[in-house]
Amino acid sequence: MGVGSVVAMASSGSWTSRQNKMFENALAVYDKDTPDRWHNLARAVGGKSVEEVKRHYEMLVEDVNKIEAGEVPLPNYRKPAAAAAGNGKAYSNSMDIEEQRMKSLKLQ
Known part of the structure; x- marks a missing residue:
């Protein structure tokens, strides 16, 4: 994630790696056409409100858009x-x- 997203994430509550993984898995299950999508995502993650889940999603989309636009350098993986x-x-x-x-x- 970009620096701005990390700062924003810290201010909206921290997410554990487990919660992030649960969030990503839930996104694959509950697409944009799913009724009560945000409630389902929050329930799947656990410990997060609907608003926190929405904000986390918005930051993820923002980060993906920046990566796709070439605004974020790719890491040099070994x-x-x-x-x-x-x-x-x-x-x-x-x-x-x-x-x-x-x-x-x-x-x-």
């Missing part, structure tokens, strides 16, 4: 040992899985 040894499959497969997971979030 290749796993298998990829460094010439077998790029492990690295490629993990990136494919993460890419597919992000697509399944159905942000908009």
Whole structure:
């Protein structure tokens, strides 16, 4: 996330990595056409209000838009040992899985 989002997130309450994961998984289940989407998302995350979930979503969309616009530099990930040894499959497969997971979030 961008620096602005981190600051905004801190002011709206912190989210644990578990809550973030629950939030991302719930987004894949409850798309924009789901009745009571925000209540379902808040219930799935646990410990967050509907307003907190909405704000977290807005920050996520903002961050994704910045990344897609090229405003956020991509990190330099180190290749796993298998990829460094010439077998790029492990690295490629993990990136494919993460890419597919992000697509399944159905942000908009």
